[in-house]
Amino acid sequence: MEPWHYDTAEDIEASLVERLRRFPREPDILVYSARLAAAAILRAWLKVYHRLRIVGRENLPREGSFVLVANHASHLDALSILAALPMGSLHRVFPAAAKDFFFVSPPRTAVAAVVVNALPFDRETNIRQSLNLCRQLLDNPGNVLLIFPEGTRSMTGRLGDFKPGVGLLLAGVDLPVVPCYVAGAFEAWPKAKRFPRPRRVRLLIGEPRRYAELKRGKEAALAICHDLRDAIVALGEHAGRR
Amino acid sequence: MSPEAALHSDVFLTYLAILLGLLAVAGGVIGVLGLLGKDVGHTWRAYRGWLVMIPLVLACVFLGRLATVAFFTLVAIVGFKEFARATGLYRDWWMTGVVYAGILGSGVFSAMTDPVLDRPGWYGMFVVWPAFVITLILLVPILRNRSEGQLQAIALALLGFLYIGWMFGHVGFLANSKDAYGYLFYLIFAVEVNDVAAFTFGRTFGRHPLRSNISPKKTWEGSLGALAVSMVLPWLLWKLSFPHFTPRELILSGLIVGVGGQLGDLAMSVIKRDLGIKDMGALIGGHGGILDRIDSLICVAPLWLNMARYFHEFY
Structure with a gap:
């Protein structure tokens, strides 16, 4: 008789918080259930309290991996974008989140890992490693990555400069890149405020772009940053006109 | 069981004093040893685990029947x-989902009122519930039209539900008894004392390995020492926990805890040894996973509950 093959979880010896800090995380049916419950509550909250409207949902690719790129002025940004995606796909959507902010204290780690399904992005010392992590993630068909190329929440609500990392990551990658603009999130919940205010939030989703033909390098990275920034600025102007 | 009843119950208050007293004494001893320059790092970590677990159990029992059942269901x-x-079963969401639902079901039947006999805890349904869950588990591969590797998944799911979910679930069911405080505290206290005694006797007198291929550190000396302590303990707690017991039930209690506790421990060691892991997790600092802490209770709980139920009025 052949012995059975067991497949013990790799993080079996890690404590609960360590397990949530690791990436990629092992699948966990209880975490997934909690995430779905949280998503349902957050969607209702965004709809009622912030009267969230989503424009351009048809621009989201229906299958396969893709990258979402957005402006960043509030915690509501990621939540609004997550609310635009189908519930069933949430466990495969990974917003890149600052490791030095979201993965420090146990409560923040729990929210980032369970509710948001965040990828811990080390923006201080290990940028290259973090970009590799993003790349590996996208190699797996069906995974979705959400990046805020400004690297931090804007203090003024205006779109800041893009870090070159996003360009380095996307050059030569044959995947759709979807620009998004979240309007009103800054007014509703700016960085300086503890709690969100009941302001209207709107999410605009632009047409996907592709950078497969670009050769990986500094020039391509800058070109991608420019192109994406322009696209997001255009969406922002569009939002302002409405 | 209710907060008010707990405050008026001599049994609850005495166990409260015993447990908190033990915690205080142990903390004092560790503190003194630490001051004397002894290495108490590991003992301290284990003690910190107790410092969380004992008040948690006390609080749930204090709050009442539903809180106790809910707590032990959550532990399961x-x-x-x-x-x-x-074991790797966690990758099979259907199987794990059915087992979670099964454990939840055991908890619900423990918590609800018997619709026929109108008393707390639907024991009849609680006892036949495994038949339903086993059927559901066997149904999973059929509904998914799969066969490869399914025998292993079925076997793991069955063991997981029956052993960890249902057998352990009997601890929570004790909360339905009219002697809930005495029964619950005796069972948990006696099993933990048995564990500690096995460890202490093994450390002090241990020479002959008990089961060398399963748990190399356990010895015959530790095991027999623990059995001796467990045989004595019911007599010491007789008037407090179960004054209606006769010597026959006291001896049976000692045997069930002394033998069953160590069996549960060894059974979990077999599982861990075969998987090639040291602990089942790292939830409780200094103790390993939750299964490493409750393993000795699993066999004891159903045997002891049914012994007590057979000889005496339970409700």
């Missing part, structure tokens, strides 16, 4: 989760 759920992660 977390315990099964560790088992699933250790």
Whole structure:
């Protein structure tokens, strides 16, 4: 008789918080259930309290991996974008989140890992490693990555400069890149405020772009940053006109 | 069981004093040893675990029947989760989902009122519930039209539900008894004392390995010492926990805890040894996973509950 093959979880010896800090995380049916419950509550909250409207949902690719790129002025940004995606796909959507902010204290780690399904992005010392992590993630068909190329929440609500990392990551990658603009999130919940205010939030989703033909390098990275920034600025102007 | 009843119950208050007293004394001893320059790092970590677990159990029992049943159901759920992660079953969401639902069901039947006999805890349904869950588990591969590797998944799910979910679930069911305080505290206290005694006797007198291929550190000396302590303990707690017991039930209690506790421990060691892991998890600092802590209770709980139920009025 052949012995059975067991497949013990790799993080079996890690404590609960360590397990949530690791990436990629092992699948966990209880975490997934909690995430779905949280998503349902957050969607209702965004709809009622912030009267969230989503424009351009048809621009989201229906299958396969893709990258979402957005402006960043509030915690509501990621939540609004997550609310635009189908519930069933949430466990495969990974917003890149600052490791030095979201993965420090146990409560923040729990929210980032369970509710948001965040990828811990080390923006201080290990940028290259973090970009590799993003790349590996996208190699797996069906995974979705959400990046805020400004690297931090804007203090003024205006779109800041893009870090070159996003360009380095996307050059030569044959995947759709979807620009998004979240309007009103800054007014509703700016960085300086503890709690969100009941302001209207709107999410605009632009047409996907592709950078497969670009050769990986500094020039391509800058070109991608420019192109994406322009696209997001255009969406922002569009939002302002409405 | 209710906060008010607990405050007026001599049994609850005495156990409260015993447990908090033991915690205080142990803390004092560790503190003195630390001051004397002894290495108490590991003992301190284990003590910190107790410092969380004992008040948690006390609080749930204080709050009443429903809180107690809910607490032990949650422990079983977390315990099964560790088992699933250790064996790889956690990748099979259907199987784990059915087992979680099964454990939840056991908890619900423990918590609800018997619709026929109108008393707390639907024991009849609680006892036949495994038949339903086994059927559901066997149904999973059929509904999914799969056969490869399914025998292993079925076997793991069955063991997970029956052993960790249902058998352990009997601890929570004790909360339905009219002697809930005495029964619950005796069972948990006696099993933990048995564990500690096995460890202490083994450390002090241990020479002959008990089961060398399963748990190399356990010895015959530790095991027999623990059995001796467990045989004595019911007599010491007789008037407090179960004054209606006759010597026959006291001897049976000692045997069930002394033998069953160590069997549970060894059974979990067999599982861990075969999987090639040291602990089932790292939830409780200094103790390992939750299963490493409750393993000795699993066999004891159903045997002891049914012994007590057979000889005496339970409700």
